[in-house]
Amino acid sequence: MKKLLRLCVLMLGFCLAATFHLQAQKVEISNSKFFYAVSDKVLVLEDPTQKLTLQDILAVDNAQKFRPPANKKLNFGYSGAAYWLRLNVEAANVGKYRWVLEFDYPLLDFITVYSQDAQGNWKAQQTGDRLPFAERAIDYRNPTIGIDLTREGLQTFYIRIQTQSASQFPMHIRVVEDLYQAKLSEQIVYGIFFGILICMLAYNILILISVQDKSYFFYLITILGNLVLFSSLNGFTHQYITPGNPYWSNQLVLIGLNGLAVGVHLFALYFLDTWRYARWVYVGQVLLIGLCSLMFVLSFGIPYLLAGRLSILLSLITSVFTIIAGFVVLSKGNQAARFFLAAWLFYLTGAILLVLRNVGVLPINLITTHSIEIGNSLEVILLALALGDKYRIYRLEREKAQNQLLEVQREANENLERKVEERTRQLSEANEELNQVNEELSVTLDQLTIQKNLVEQKNEDITASINYAKRIQKAFLPSRSLMKSCLPEHFVLFRPKDVVSGDFYWFEAQPDYLMLAAVDCTGHGVPGALMSMIGDSLLNEIVNVHKITTPNIILNELHDKVRTALKQKESENRDGMDLALCKVDLANRMLHFAGAKNPLYYFEQGELVVVKGDKVPIGGLQREMQRIFTNHEIPLGAPNSKTFYIFSDGYQDQFGGSEKRKFLVSGLKNLLKQIHLLPMEDQKKLLADTIADWMDKGNQEQIDDILIIGFRI
Template sequence: MNQLRTRVFIIKWVLLLAVMSPLEAQDIFVIKSQKTRQSLFPAFNAEYFEDKTGKLSFEQVQQQHFIPNRASSLNFGYSSSTFWIRLQLQNASAANDWRFLSFIPYHNYLDYWQQTSPNTWKHIQTGWMYPFASRGNFEHVGFAFPLDLPQGSITTIYFKLSGYDPLTFPLELIQKQSLDLRFQLENLYYGIYFGILAVMLLYNLFIYVTLRDRNYLYYVAYILCLLIIFSSSTGYLFRYIHPDLPLINLYSSRITMGVIVIMTSLFAIHFLELKKYILWFYKLFLIDIGLAVLAIIVTGTELYSSATNDLLSIHSPLLLLAGILAWRRGNQSARYYVLAWSIFIIGATTITLRNMGLLPINAFTTHTVEIGSALEIILLSLALADKYRILRIEKEKATYEALIIQQKANEELEGKVKERTLELSESNTELRQINEELDATLHTVRLQKNEIEEQNIQINDSIHYAQRIQQAILPLEHRMKEILPPHFLLYRPRDIVSGDFYWAEKLGDKAFLIVGDCTGHGVPGAFMTMLGIQAINQIVLQKGVEAPHQILNLLDEMLPSLLKSENTSVNDGMDIAVVVLDTQQQTLSFAGAKSPLLMIQEGHLVEIKGNNFAINGFRSKSSLDESYTLHSFPLSTNTQFFLSTDGFQDQFGGDRGRKFMKRRFKNLLSTLAPHSVETQQLMLENELDSWMDGYRQLDDILVLGIKASLL
């Protein structure tokens, strides 16, 4: 009987040792007093177990074999397994306000067990996919578990970690006061970071509203996406915006990553001018936009949950490569762009390697991507400003070169004409005096003729270059479509360059339209158009003058100083008409300098004449101090108006070789009114070609028709 009892006793002890052996193999982490109140890192003493099925219960896991960690943190990277962490603690300090802290807030599922007695466990079930209140402790945006462990006591802790995001678990022990101070510093840091993003967003949004440049719109959308992603990944969005809607945590960053691919693709296409510099990259980013839309769909439906994240990982290096290639091919605006994306990719690569478990968890690997993104946002803003600076310099340089080329061409032409005239005069004298030298003289004249023709070709080439410059100054067709209602434009210079010009711009609710006829045509007229456009830009865009008659008054004051014709008899000027369409007030305002407005309302054509004195033109004594007159009209449902120079109505042609005349021109416009603007332009061109059949164009021709129904 005694032997039987002895055997039972031995068997009980063996079983007890078998159960306790996993715990005995684990080193106990001793909590000691910290004078500096720094964090303790018990992960060195932790053990972990990988449950690949994810189905083991807490009781079953306690019987499993755990692996020692021996590292400052627990980082299992991207994994579909469930990981259990076990830790034994002994409190050798006098404090009992210790907290277990994991500052990473996106643990999808996190369970915490603390042994309070031999058979009793305190259990907290929380995580990224539970309401924020499930944590029970709100001392940090991460996970903070109070450790109720009196001095000298020993306890066992279990953590259960699983989810879709990287299983990175930077386990710390920290006292409450130190945690409060740390959280305050983190709030200050993230307040500065989010403040930078918010300021840059509002600043560039204001610039977009002012300039209407699509680059700024894509840039602002990108900043907004970064705000959403980083406020979500740091836990602030969850804690303060949607604490009871954890499902948003799962989709906010994923969907936003797809939007980032779309916005950065559009930004790169327009900012780097990829269609001009790298056509195949332009097509590649169009494909990326389509893939991003598809990735958002499959991510939202959980068919492929990491689709947007994987696409963004591939897309980001392509953005940097596109910038480098565009820079090498001559796009100087790309330098800040390349630097910005280089810094961001370094930060993104650092945190990616950390999440994969290839880099340690520390302040550098955690915050590099945030600092990099802030620097990237600032550098991209500098890149946009630098692009506008370069465009302004190039435009000023082109204008200056055009003036120099034209001046040089005029000087060469005058010199050659004088020189050849003198030579021809001398040759004629010699011909009258010496008939014997006739053949030699004729040969000399032929040589001179060839040289003059060659010079004329060079001059024409210079004038053709001036034509391209003049076309660059005039508004482009797509810009006219953005500014104006449905319209047509008939523009035929008599020579290569024109003395007629048109100008259009939109400021707020007002669209400005100006048609001018400068003194002369050809090269002199073209110079006048450049001076006129320069003066109009200063008056409307820089000084902000909006009333048509005030624009003409200022133009009449500025042009003499530009021509340096004050107190002289020089009256080089221009006939000009100014129209302002106010979309808010639904009105049309007009003022003209020897240029009328032809308006059709309710089927009737009315001519509103401008003042009878041109810009910088001759004035009678009675009109020396007279200002230009303002005319205003309400817009109706079928309002149409025309602005034109006098080239069309003064053109000779027809059966009798007479002028077209204003009355015939007005009747022609009346018959055009019921048709669309495209048909109107075609009918007007056909009428002009038919009238000019066999006759040379005498003057520059410009006709602009607009259907300005209720805007």
């Protein structure tokens, strides 16, 4: 009997302790802080049937079934069950702040929060990504419910969550103002992240157009997959893209996940050239591409829970297989796999951490939540290095092949020289007689005569070609009559150093605007003229074909096209051009200017104003990621109230004078100050006479092409 009594007392004590433990789970709220993490304060009841109602939960039997979660982060993976959470909140001195209950996982389908009003009646509030976004009381990507904490004392909240996505319920109670502050900070972070992806997308589209390499196309698929996946995982598609169609909130996650897997395999297949280095890897990639593509299609028809599990399984296989493929190909001698492997190790490590977090293996924290974004940022940098390293290896292989060809050619030349020497010796021995020597001299004289005639003919041909090039250059220069009719107040001082010029001027006239450029190409003479033809052609293409009329954007495009036309990414070519480009907006009487090293001068009320161009040329070496020029705007004011000048550096760099020094920029400025009020033709004559006198005094020849354009509007 005593043993039975002791046993009853022991069981009663255990039950009281357990009951006290369950009741002791509460969150104490005050105005001392504005943010409370409450995931570890709730009690959980799993509902595998998904049929329990609030009345069932309030029943004594079920109420006692609530237990503290084994996983303090409330992460149950892809379970398919419904979950009831009980949260006790004790408010004291909360003031007039508005409080909300936030669920820090945007993909939860249905969330119902039950609370009691002042009369003890239960009321329900619903949210989740399966409801239209407009029905949310708070405009935020995470599901958020307003709660009333103005009544001091203990309140109990029952929360029912049912979702087909990962059952993870990180929860916070916070003040609305604190929520908005956090929203602003995270928008900046995600803005930077998505901005990087979008910039990389645009950049690689341009690279794809330039190099026509399939690797870039499939890399674009991976970037698009990342954009869709991350924007869906973080609730941005439901908030901004499909707010009225909740079906796509979860579906876009599968689309992004499976599309990313397909892109990863295609990119790895072509970039690593697995058909050449490891056939079994190639076969595996083809099979996985088929499975991921099939999963992409099936995800629209099969249950979401099953589709999610299968998609995650394929993503894990994709992660592991891609890393294996990189190691295998690297071991087979493909050096381009080094940076590729490093890039995907970072990226796929982040993906694996995210997947393991979603299935409940890893806890929810800052690293696991943003591991994929961190890995993706590192992957972008390393893949850029991988693509550059691939082309570096290609260039070295090409140089090696060229060196081998030169070696073969050198050996052939040596063999030929030995044969010539042997033949000469034989002829010398056979032709000892004087008459044969005379015959050889006669033959030699005839050959010299022929060579002399050939040289003279070549000189005539070269001179004719240069004169023809002059006519061609003159033909593509703007019509002076057109410029005079559209721009009455102007002059053009154009003095090539040689027959043809590396400087040229360009003019475009439309009803509502005029465009005028002074361009200084690398070199002068025939090489400079060839560059000027390229520049004139590209300017016409950019403005007349692509309809780009903003000066700085024209220079951006011109720079890229010059580098592409001269293949400067793959070669040591550093040719380019400096120029000053003006657009006259006739309707708004505004002059827009952009310059590549060359400035714009203009006089306003007798004062010289210098608008400097950017300190970088068009074409040539580019160390920055993208060359961007600056647009300047100058109001024209009253008609003919300002005089503008654009020019090349030939005038100011000309040597002369008694000291045989350069004319200099300061000399040009002083001269323009003296003459800027004169009629345009008088200014042109004074500029031409001044530089001619300058060269005569120093007995100097013209060293560069000279181009100065002045105009008034």
